[in-house]
Amino acid sequence: xxxxxxxxxxxxxxxxxxxxxAEKGNNLYLAARNSSELKEFAKDIGxxxxxxxxxxxLDVLDYASHQCFYxxxxxxxxxxxxAVGYLGxxxxxxxxxxxxxxxxxxxxxxxxxxxNIIANDFEKRKSGFIVGISSVAGDRGRKSNYMYGSxxxxxTAYLGGLRNRLHEANVQVLTVKPGFVATKMxxxxxxxxxxxxxxxxxxKVIYRAQQQDKNVVYIKxxxxxxxxxxxxxxxxxxxxxxx
Amino acid sequence: MGLSSWGNYPKIINEAFFxxxxxxxKSFIEDTDEIIPYGNGRSYGDSALNKKIICIxxxxxxxxxxxxxxxxxxxxxxLLSDILDVxxxxxxxxxxxxxxxxxxxxxxxxxxxxxKNHHIEGCFSECVIMLNLMxxxxxIVKCSKSENLELFRATCGGxxxxxxxxxxxxxxxKINSKYIDQTTIKTKDLKETFEAFEEYKDKPxxxxxxxxxxxxxxxxxCLLMVGDFSTDGILEYxxxxxxxxxxxxxxxxxxxxxxxxxxxxxxxxxxNKISKQKIDLDTFFYPLDSINxxxxxxxxxxxxxxxxxxxxxxxxxxxxxxxKTISLSGKGSFLAxxxxxxxxxxxxxxxxxxxxxxxxxxxIEKGLFELLDKIDKIVIKNNGRIYLAKxxxxxxxxxxxxxxxxxKFRALREKYKMNKKFNSVQSMRVGI
Numbered sequence: 001x002x003x004x005x006x007x008x009x010x011x012x013x014x015x016x017x018x019x020x021x022a023e024k025g026n027n028l029y030l031a032a033r034n035s036s037e038l039k040e041f042a043k044d045i046g047x048x049x050x051x052x053x054x055x056x057x058l059d060v061l062d063y064a065s066h067q068c069f070y071x072x073x074x075x076x077x078x079x080x081x082x083a084v085g086y087l088g089x090x091x092x093x094x095x096x097x098x099x100x101x102x103x104x105x106x107x108x109x110x111x112x113x114x115x116n117i118i119a120n121d122f123e124k125r126k127s128g129f130i131v132g133i134s135s136v137a138g139d140r141g142r143k144s145n146y147m148y149g150s151x152x153x154x155x156t157a158y159l160g161g162l163r164n165r166l167h168e169a170n171v172q173v174l175t176v177k178p179g180f181v182a183t184k185m186x187x188x189x190x191x192x193x194x195x196x197x198x199x200x201x202x203x204k205v206i207y208r209a210q211q212q213d214k215n216v217v218y219i220k221x222x223x224x225x226x227x228x229x230x231x232x233x234x235x236x237x238x239x240x241x242x243x
Numbered sequence: 244m245g246l247s248s249w250g251n252y253p254k255i256i257n258e259a260f261f262x263x264x265x266x267x268x269k270s271f272i273e274d275t276d277e278i279i280p281y282g283n284g285r286s287y288g289d290s291a292l293n294k295k296i297i298c299i300x301x302x303x304x305x306x307x308x309x310x311x312x313x314x315x316x317x318x319x320x321x322l323l324s325d326i327l328d329v330x331x332x333x334x335x336x337x338x339x340x341x342x343x344x345x346x347x348x349x350x351x352x353x354x355x356x357x358x359k360n361h362h363i364e365g366c367f368s369e370c371v372i373m374l375n376l377m378x379x380x381x382x383i384v385k386c387s388k389s390e391n392l393e394l395f396r397a398t399c400g401g402x403x404x405x406x407x408x409x410x411x412x413x414x415x416x417k418i419n420s421k422y423i424d425q426t427t428i429k430t431k432d433l434k435e436t437f438e439a440f441e442e443y444k445d446k447p448x449x450x451x452x453x454x455x456x457x458x459x460x461x462x463x464x465c466l467l468m469v470g471d472f473s474t475d476g477i478l479e480y481x482x483x484x485x486x487x488x489x490x491x492x493x494x495x496x497x498x499x500x501x502x503x504x505x506x507x508x509x510x511x512x513x514x515n516k517i518s519k520q521k522i523d524l525d526t527f528f529y530p531l532d533s534i535n536x537x538x539x540x541x542x543x544x545x546x547x548x549x550x551x552x553x554x555x556x557x558x559x560x561x562x563x564x565x566x567k568t569i570s571l572s573g574k575g576s577f578l579a580x581x582x583x584x585x586x587x588x589x590x591x592x593x594x595x596x597x598x599x600x601x602x603x604x605x606x607i608e609k610g611l612f613e614l615l616d617k618i619d620k621i622v623i624k625n626n627g628r629i630y631l632a633k634x635x636x637x638x639x640x641x642x643x644x645x646x647x648x649x650x651k652f653r654a655l656r657e658k659y660k661m662n663k664k665f666n667s668v669q670s671m672r673v674g675i
Contacts, residue, residue: 044304048329187261 001051002078005029007058007114009038012183013133014083016203021081022049024207029077031058031069060084060110070117079129080118081206082111086148087185093147100147107151112158119162122171129172131210132159136179136218139227142243163215175216176206179223195220246296249538250287250635252545252607255668257294262320263301268407269381271297272664279667280403282350283322285343287548288635289668290402291350297407299349305329306410313415314372319349319408324532326415331480335415336472336524338370342580344529349408354632355400355593359448359528362585366593368399374411379664383409397655400593402631404656404665404675418472421480423448423527425470425520429513433463433566437559440583440599443469448527454506455579455603456499458570463562465581466513470527483525487535494542497606502575541606549615550630551622552584552600561625562601565618569603572614576603591652592675594630602633612636631669642673649675 004021006014009030018028022045030038035055042053058069086106093100115130122128137145138152156175163173180186180196197219209217218224230243246259259281262268272278281296302320309315313335315326323337324344330336341356350356352374355366373387376398386395398405428443430436436451443449446469453465531537538546553561562581569576580602587596594600605611619641622629628645629637643649652675656662669675 040304040306043306047305047308048325184263 001025001027003027003029003052003054003073003075005031005073005077005080005118007031007060007080007082007111008084009035009055011083011085011185012199013178013181013202014081015041016199017081017083017206018053019045019048020203020207022051022053025049025051026078027052027054029054029056029073031056033057033059060114061105063110063113066113066117070114070121076121076125077118078127079131079210080115081131081133082115083133084111085133085135085185087145088148090143090145090147103147104151104154107148108154108158111155115158115162119166119171123166123169126169127171129174129210130159130162130166131174131176131206133176133178133206134159136177136223136227139177140230140238144243172210172213174206174210174214176202176209176219177216177223177227178202178219179226181219195222195226246281246284246292246298248288248290248292248635249285250545250547250607251538251541251543252547252635253289253292253668254545255289255292255294257292257296259296259298261298261301262407265377265383265409268297268377272377272379272381272407276664277666279665279670280349280353280407282320282347282353283345285346285350286354287546287633288631289672290354290631290634290670292668293666299347299407302409303347313417314412315415316410316412317348318410319352319374320347322347323351327480328482330415331418331421331524332478334418334478336418338414338416339364339367340528341367342529343532344525345532348411348413349403352399352408352411353401353403355588355590356632357584357595359450359582361595362444362449362583363447365585366400366588366590366595368395368588368590368593370413370415371399372412372414374398375409376405377407377409379406379660393655396590397592397652400590401652402592402667402670402675404667404670405659405661406665418478420473420475420477421524422473422475422477422521423470423524424473425468425522425527427513427518427520428467428469429510429516429518430463430465430467432460433559433563436463436465436467436581437599439465439467443467444583447471449583451581452509453566453579453581453601454510455566455569456503456506456573456575462566462570464510466510468527472524473521483533485533485535488537488539491539491543492541494544494606494608497541497575499573499575506575541604544607546604546606547611547635548578548602548604548633549618550594550600550602550633551618551627552594552596552630553598553622553625553627554596555598557625557627558599561621561627562599564621565601568617568621569614572610574605574608574611574614576605578602578604591648591655592631592646594628594632596628598627600630602630631673634669637673639672639674 004026009032035057038055088103134156135152137149138156159175180191278295279293281291299320302318305317307316340358351367357366428439449469451465451467584595
């Protein structure tokens with residue numbers, strides 16, 4: 001059985017995705033900072049599925065380490081899922097560039113560095129899949145979170161280009177656009193229940209979309225239509241709105 | 244936020260703390276008064292409700308499994324269904340399981356639940372080898388039959404009133420099939436029902452469905468279902484498609500007429516006095532889990548399950564009087580489940596005693612609580628008691644008369660200052 005590499009494995013979505021892939025008979029590489037914190041979780045998956053689960057240290061922001069990280073994987077993964085994300089504090093970004101940079105680097109730059117390395121290997125092997133969890137926030141910039149949104153927009157565009165490039169090599173690239181998800185990241189936010197997905201639901205949609213060779217998938221069908229409307233509001237109108 | 248219990252009554256606005264780190268739980272307990280742990284919201288009444296609740300479901304890891312002895316160490320928020328999904332295909336099953344698998348392990352311990360095999364295997368605590376409990380002080384203590392026994396006996400069946408159960412080791416039992424060989428016995432009155440229970444009491448699993456609207460010489464007629472695991476070696480276990488009740492039914496949907504028709508159909512479907520079936524374990528143990536949100540058939544006002552138990556020698560007379568009272572009231576119960584119990588255990592607040600218990604579902608409506616007060620009197624007169632995991636309305640007096648170890652429990656709560664920290668709407672009502 002092949003390995004799936006999960007990047008940002010401590011996030012609630014990543015954990016749900018990891019469980020899903022292991023249940024379907026895949027071994028796992030769980031990569032995150034201080035990966036020893038994932039030991040209990042890895043053991044849990046091992047007991048539940050009897051698949052092999054390895055925890056690996058990886059800092060998305062330590063670009064120089066990425067090549068070495070990938071080279072040391074004894075068996076290369078058959079697919080990779082990134083659930084890396086940092087929402088940050090929009091207000092803070094407006095006066096503190098370090099916060100803005102952290103958002104951009106975590107959601108975009110770091111993943112470009114990693115995905116470039118993985119994409120080159122998959123392209124050469126002519127197989128594999130890459131799943132990037134982006135966000136509906138990247139579909140249009142809004143004043144409430146445009147720093148996060150712009151980084152996700154860049155990531156979405158990157159994944160689109162990557163998909164185009166790797167198509168010939170038979171490598172699938174899936175862009176996932178969740179709306180609200182009930183996770184640690186959104187804890188304390190008052191989210192509308194009907195629009196909010198559970199991590200387990202997200203994992204199910206991701207797995208299915210990946211298996212069906214999809215390109216772009218929204219979590220909860222309604223988000224596709226919400227974003228279609230939001231994207232089509234004329235700019236002269238949109239700039240006056242608070243959404 | 245409004246996390247409710249399975250009966251959708253009462254409705255209480257509450258604030259939930261999602262427990263995902265031990266450290267955070269400790270400081271939350273320190274900083275908050277009046278809290279109660281909340282599992283999967285399947286207890287029927289107000290035993291897991293308060294203004295502030297600790298949601299333990301995020302704590303759902305399997306920590307270790309000893310394949311040789313079938314001992315599973317897991318966090319308290321894991322569901323029994325998680326255990327089945329993983330272990331039935333490997334030939335293991337829960338030693339004790341209630342009629343739903345959609346409850347957390349913590350909830351199973353706190354209610355010291357029981358199942359169709361109580362007359363042989365006892366309550367859930369029988370399969371609990373040890374548990375870790377966080378006390379009001381934030382201290383974590385290991386409790387088992389050989390260590391901190393008093394805390395163990397208070398916590399098993401203690402309705403979450405002794406602290407937060409963090410994790411537990413439970414022992415599973417070996418099975419050779421996912422199927423149950425079931426025998427159904429159709430009886431014509433209460434006397435025959437008791438005789439049938441007696442005759443089949445060596446069968447590991449038994450339960451009876453009673454037509455509680457039957458009157459006169461048909462009073463107490465039932466379908467008794469007994470069975471045991473098959474031995475055919477088929478263990479493939481996959482989730483089945485579920486039906487869903489998408490919205491609350493109007494409150495008039497369940498009435499004497501519709502329940503009578505259902506009961507006639509259900510009873511009439513089985514033609515022979517004794518018949519045999521082979522059914523999968525989900526159909527046998529968890530018939531209602533196959534319908535999502537089945538509680539919605541009782542309408543938006545909610546429902547309650549009234550479950551009492553009577554000691555063996557008083558069971559026949561007591562049940563006769565209670566069934567008569569219900570039948571006369573015309574308040575039909577869709578589900579009326581009669582069950583034989585084995586010996587009670589030493590836990591302070593566990594429900595079972597040697598005898599028979601009847602569980603009845605009623606929608607909340609005018610006149611219901613008056614009827615239940617009347618039945619309470621018959622239960623107490625016959626030295627019986629009410630099941631706290633189902634209850635939403637019993638009085639302090641009736642509760643106390645049923646549970647003679649309550650003073651010991653109160654003293655222990657006092658000693659560890661649990662009464663200052665862990666309280667539910669129920670515990671305050673009945674004065675635990």
